[in-house]
Amino acid sequence: MSNHLAIATVTAALKKMLQEGISQDIPGAQVTTVRPDAASSSVSGACINLFMYHAMPNAAWRNADLRTRRPKGELVKHGQASLDLYYLLTFYGNEQRLEPQRLMGSAVQTLVDRPQLTQPIIQETVDSTADLIDSTLGEQMQLVRFFPAEITTEELSRIWSVFFQIPYALSFAYQGTAVIIQGRKPGRSALPVRSRRFYATPQRPVIEKITTSGELNEPITLDSHITLHGRGLKGRSVGAPRPERDLTQVSLGKARITPQVVTENKVEITLPTLSAQEISALRAGAQGLRIAQTPDPPLRDADYAILSNLMSVVLCPTIHNGSEGISVRDVTELEENACTATLTVSVDMTIEPRQNTFLMLNKRDHTSKTYIIRGERQTAETTTLTFQLNNVLTGTYLVRVQVDGAESPLEVDTDENSDTFEQYIGPTIWIGGEP
Numbered sequence: 119m120s121n122h123l124a125i126a127t128v129t130a131a132l133k134k135m136l137q138e139g140i141s142q143d144i145p146g147a148q149v150t151t152v153r154p155d156a157a158s159s160s161v162s163g164a165c166i167n168l169f170m171y172h173a174m175p176n177a178a179w180r181n182a183d184l185r186t187r188r189p190k191g192e193l194v195k196h197g198q199a200s201l202d203l204y205y206l207l208t209f210y211g212n213e214q215r216l217e218p219q220r221l222m223g224s225a226v227q228t229l230v231d232r233p234q235l236t237q238p239i240i241q242e243t244v245d246s247t248a249d250l251i252d253s254t255l256g257e258q259m260q261l262v263r264f265f266p267a268e269i270t271t272e273e274l275s276r277i278w279s280v281f282f283q284i285p286y287a288l289s290f291a292y293q294g295t296a297v298i299i300q301g302r303k304p305g306r307s308a309l310p311v312r313s314r315r316f317y318a319t320p321q322r323p324v325i326e327k328i329t330t331s332g333e334l335n336e337p338i339t340l341d342s343h344i345t346l347h348g349r350g351l352k353g354r355s356v357g358a359p360r361p362e363r364d365l366t367q368v369s370l371g372k373a374r375i376t377p378q379v380v381t382e383n384k385v386e387i388t389l390p391t392l393s394a395q396e397i398s399a400l401r402a403g404a405q406g407l408r409i410a411q412t413p414d415p416p417l418r419d420a421d422y423a424i425l426s427n428l429m430s431v432v433l434c435p436t437i438h439n440g441s442e443g444i445s446v447r448d449v450t451e452l453e454e455n456a457c458t459a460t461l462t463v464s465v466d467m468t469i470e471p472r473q474n475t476f477l478m479l480n481k482r483d484h485t486s487k488t489y490i491i492r493g494e495r496q497t498a499e500t501t502t503l504t505f506q507l508n509n510v511l512t513g514t515y516l517v518r519v520q521v522d523g524a525e526s527p528l529e530v531d532t533d534e535n536s537d538t539f540e541q542y543i544g545p546t547i548w549i550g551g552e553p
Contacts, residue, residue, distance in 0.1 A: 119198060119300030123253035125173070128203060128262055128294055130250060131235050131243040133168050136207075139228030140166060144220055147211075154208050154289075155281040164211035166221050171277060172204040176296035179260075197301035203294040204267055206277060208287050218288040226266075229292065234263040258298055267291035323350045323409040323426035337434040337527050339389075340397065340466050346385040346409070348426070353380075353411035367410045367423075370431070373399035374410070385409065402435040402467045403522030434524045435465040437517065438501075441545040444517055449551065452509065457550050459507045463519050465526065469503065471496045473522050477505040479515040482546060487511060512550030516542055 120127075129151060137149045147164035154169055179200030207225055211217025232239075240256040255262075269291040278286050330336060331343040338344065346368070353365025368375045368387060375396050379386035389397075409426035437443045443464040450458045461477065469475065475493030491505045503519060519526045529544040 119298055120255045120258045121253065122299065123250050124255045124258070124297045124299050125170075125201070125203065127240060127243060127250050127253040127255040128235065128297055129168065129170055129205075130247055131239055131255075132205065132264065132294070134243050134246075135232050135239065136166055136168065136225055136228055139231075140164075140221060140224045143224040143227075144211075144217065147217075147221060153281070154206065154278075154287070155284040164217045164221060165209075166225055167208040167210065169206045169208065170203055171206050173201045174204070176200040176202050179296050179298060197303070199299045201297045201299070203297060205292045205294065206289055207292060208289045210287055222288060222290055226290070229264050233265065234261045236261065255297075260296060260298055262294050262297060264292050264294050267293040321350045322424060323411060324348045325351075325407075325409060325426050325429050328407070328429055328431060337525070338431055339434050339436045339527065340400070341436070342389050344387045344389065344431070346387075346407075346429075347383065348409075349383055351380065351385050351409055351426075352382045353424075365412050367412070368407065369410050369425075370407050371399070371401050371405035371433075398468060400433060400467055401470060401473070402433050402465075402524045403473065404430055404432050404524070407431050432524050433467065435467045435469075435519060435521050435526050437519060437526050437545050438464040438466055440529065441517075441547060444545060444547045446547060446549055449549075451512075451551050455512050455550075456509050457507075457512055458509065459549060461505045461507055461547070461549070463503045463505070463517065465501055465503065465519060465521075467521070468499050468501055469496055469521060470499055475503050476520040477503070478518040478520060478525075479510070479549075480518075480542075481511075482514040482516060489515075507549065510549055514546050514548050517545050517547050 133149050133151055140147045140149070144164050147166065149166045149168060151168050154167055207222070209218035209221040209225075211221060235255075237256045240253075244250050244253050244256070274289060274291070275286075278284070278289070325346050325348040327347045329345045329347065330338060331345075336342075351366065366377065366380045366385065368377055368385065373396055375387060375392060377385045377387045378391065407429045410423040411425075412423050445462045446459050447462070448458075448460045452458065463477065473496070475496075477489075477491040477493060479489040479491070481487045489507075489510060491507065494504050494506070516528060518528060528542040531538045531541050531543045533539060
């Protein structure tokens with residue numbers, strides 16, 4: 119494949135071949151590579167001007183570049199562009215001595231004898247041109263070939279019409295095919311497939327809906343109990359009886375969870391009872407959830423499982439220990455009862471570097487004053503989020519954290535005798551100097 123210097127290298131090599139050819143037939147004749155409107159004034163005497171006026175995708179090679187990327191955009195191979203180059207050869211000289219026609223005949227004869235760019239020709243051109251020293255056209259497996267272009271008188275006159283007030287000179291068009299320019303970004307090549315296996319399953323588990331034990335629209339946190347409703351949810355043991363829990367698991371994001379209850383139409387997961395390893399794999403935000411049934415007896419592929427349809431759930435982080443999981447430091451009081459500070463929040467789910475975090479502050483005095491502050495970008499997985507507060511009014515605030523759109527819940531006062539019954543009461547934090 120060739121790099122970005124390929125087109126210029128083809129032009130320079132073609133010029134070199136033409137110069138060597140016409141020097142034998144018309145001594146003193148020159149080959150230039152300028153616009154036709156400048157060629158007649160730049161060189162006196164016999165001259166061939168080589169001008170690339172057009173480039174088009176090569177029809178034979180254009181499909182060779184299909185599927186360079188996966189659906190998500192990752193490169194699977196080097197991208198490439200295959201081009202046909204179109205050149206206009208214009209012949210100048212003494213018309214009485216028929217120099218333009220002699221030059222045309224010499225040029226055609228040269229390209230009949232040398233219709234393609236061989237590696238020695240390309241290397242000679244690159245070695246003699248400082249601007250092309252890094253060209254890789256010589257590494258291209260497809261040799262560039264030249265042949266007369268099929269161009270009508272009308273098309274030729276249309277080309278000349280773009281050169282303002284320039285009289286027509288004897289011209290002939292050639293096509294160079296094909297220049298293959300490769301992209302810089304490397305692709306990824308998967309390992310070859312060692313074997314192919316086919317599996318047949320009597321049925322696939324189907325999840326129809328997901329419910330929680332709390333009220334409608336209550337956020338799902340690590341304290342929630344989730345129930346999956348559907349059909350064919352229980353894995354089956356063909357050999358010696360095995361517990362359904364060993365055959366049926368739930369894939370929740372990156373976590374693989376063992377449910378507490380498994381029946382044909384229902385799977386129940388109590389998140390507080392999960393192991394520490396399972397909890398550490400959970401992430402806040404929208405997560406894909408599906409049933410994964412392991413065949414029994416197991417197949418040679420240890421990771422093979424029968425998967426259900428994919429459902430989406432939103433896991434919401436919770437601030438550790440309520441208000442005790444929030445701290446403020448580096449408080450600097452400003453004028454007009456405002457301050458700057460650094461606020462740190464500890465949550466019960468691991469936050470990845472790619473996740474977006476926001477802090478939302480609402481004043482407890484029920485005024486409309488609120489703040490939404492973007493969190494610092496994390497460089498590693500963490501459960502502690504840091505936010506910089508600038509020009510925030512002093513006072514007590516209700517605190518919420520949002521991770522990829524999943525918002526931490528607030529505490530509601532359930533005491534009927536309280537003045538704040540059915541109002542949000544926490545978690546809160548005092549921001550400012552001494553209260």
